[in-house]
Amino acid sequence: MVDTEINSIxxxxxxxxxxxxVKRCSYCLTDIRAVEPLSGDDAVLAQMHRARVVRRNSRRRLAIKSFQITCGFLLLFVCMFWTYATFISSAGTLPISTTNLSGRLSADTGWENSDGGSGRLRRSLYGSRIEQPIAWQTQLPANAETSLVADSQHLYVSLSNGLLIAYSQLDGSEIWRKQFEDFLLAAPLAVEKMLIVPSANGILYALDSSNGNELWSVQAGNLLESTPLIYDGRIYLFGKDTWYVLDAGNGEKLWQKDMDTVVHKSGRRFESPVMNDHYIAVGLGQKLLIFDRLTGEQTYWYNSVSFPTKIAIDNDEVISISPWLIFSVDEDSQNPWWEGRLRSLWLQLYVWGVAPPTPLPDRLWGNFNPPRLYFAPAVGSDSIYVAGERGSRLSTDALLQSYNRKDGSINWKKTIPQITSAPLITSDGLLIAAGPMLVLLDPESGEEIQLLDYKENVSSPISIESGTYYIVGGKNIQALK
Structure with a gap:
């Protein structure tokens, strides 16, 4: 009921x-002696207006309270989900394969991929043998398309015409050859008695390394341009924005992971995959990505500004090289919870002057401007050696640099007229193909120890238990014993 009392205030x-x-308002104690009283209809209208205001305010308070409760539940859900995903949940391991074939982190009796092993360290337990005479040489029917790889008995080389040939390490005689329908853009993987061959048309082949007979083949993607990795019978194969895990025993696809192209914005292939007992590291777009080997879950990423194309992993350390930066990260590194899209927002707020600078992603060290058009690094226990076809954008000479593994500082640099292959660490020095010359350098100073001149460009030197092998003029394999 509306109060119709006459002479209201x-x-x-x-x-x-x-x-x-009355002298004061009985509700808010305001002094109301100077307020003119209302009478009749004015008092009734004032009372009705007040009732409407009370109802409106009541509805507003109820809406605000409901909104606060909803936001509270939403925040609680997000916090619980984040806590579970970060500290409690664990991804299941990848399916088990039918075999236990595994590769090696670095070279031993063989040279299983273009850089020696799954760590891509380019270091050998054996000497360069550069002082020895040529033990044998054999002519290739076409130019070599990829680097030499080897197991304990054979050398393997892919040619520009799609031909794959196996040669004896003993005397260079041909053991077998196999013609493929498409180009072989990546070196095969030589492991125990199996040769795993990625082809440009997306088919992955497994061959018997003793005779070249096909064991199995599988269509794994549209284009395969990198050598796969293998561990515990699982083949880790990298295509374009997708990577796969296959059973080495029969080629069955056990698992695949499609990358978030909205986040990575790459539209590119994976670059230089490497692996150790625990992790896989690979370049994609402008990022270095690290995955748990057993679960396939991504554990870390680092934005290197430009495309990381050469990567190595050794002693819990991942080393990555891009055109503008060489850097090192701990394999166990983790991104903070706000990494990703929030970093971009934080950076924008910093530009506007309303937020502090964004912290750099976790890394051990970094050094800008490695040699241009660089090759894969050779990773020693204390130093990293990086060679490039040019020292800088304005230089016509090639450059070889040694970096300290502790802090990334430059130990020494050496200008060379021409470099035609990645450096190789041997037991007696640093071996590098310098145009028509095979050169052995002192790894501590970069000073020349010995040199062989072949008149034609030398490439793909490898050093294994049975000998040192390299290609001269693109079509001639030579051996030092």
Whole structure:
């Protein structure tokens, strides 16, 4: 009921209607002696207006309270989900394969991929043998398309015409050859008695390394341009924005992971995959990505500004080289919870002057401007050696640099007229193909120890238990014993 009392007063502070004749508002204690009283219809209208205001405010308080409760539940859900995903949940391991074939982190009796082993360290337990005479040489029917790889008995080379040939390490005689329908853009993987061959048309082949007979083949993607990795019978194969895990025993696809192209914005292939007992590291777009080997879950990423194309992993350390930066990260590194899209927002707020600078992603060290058009690094226990076809954008000479593994500082640099292959660490020095010359350098100083001149460009030197092998003029394999 609306109070129709004559001679009412409307409080100017709380707008409540009270009886005239009092000194203070009974609701808010405001002094109302100077307020003119209302009478008749004016008092009734004031009372009705106050009732509407009360109802409106009540509805507003109810809506605000409901919104606060909803936001509270939403925040609680997000916090619980983040806590579970970060500290409690664990991804299941990848399916088990039918075999236990595994590769090696670095070279031993063989040279299983273009850089020696799954760590791509380019270091050998054996000497360069550069002082020895040529033991044998054999002519290739076409130019070599990829680097030499080897197991304990044979050398393997892919040619520009799609031909794959196996040669004896003993005397260079041909053991077998196999013609493929498409180009072989990546070196095969030689492991125990199996040769795994990626082809440009997306088919992955497994061959018997003793005779070249096909064991199995599988269509794994549209284009395969990198050598796969293998561990515990699982083949890790990298295509374009997708990577696969296959059973080395029969080629069955056990698992695949499609990368988030919205986040990585790459539209590119994976670059230089490497692996150790625990992790896989690979370049994609402008990022170095690290994955758990057993679960396939991504554990870390680092934005290197430009495309990381050469990567190595050794002693819990991942080394990555891009055109503008060489850097090192701990394999166990983790991105903070706000990494990703929030970093971009934080950076924008910093540009506007309303936020502090964004912290750099976790890394051990970094050094800008490695040699241009660089080859794969050779990773020693204390130093990293990086060679490039040019020292800088304005230089015509090639450059070889040694970096300290502790802090990334440059130990020494050496200008060479021409470099035609990645450096190789041997037991007696640093071996590098310098145009028509095979050169052995002192790894501590870069000083020349010995040199062989072949008149034609030398490439793909490898050093294994049975000998040192390299290609001269693109079509001639030579051996030092």
């Amino acid at each position: 409307v409080c100017g502070t709380c707008e409540r209607v009270i009886k005239a004749g």
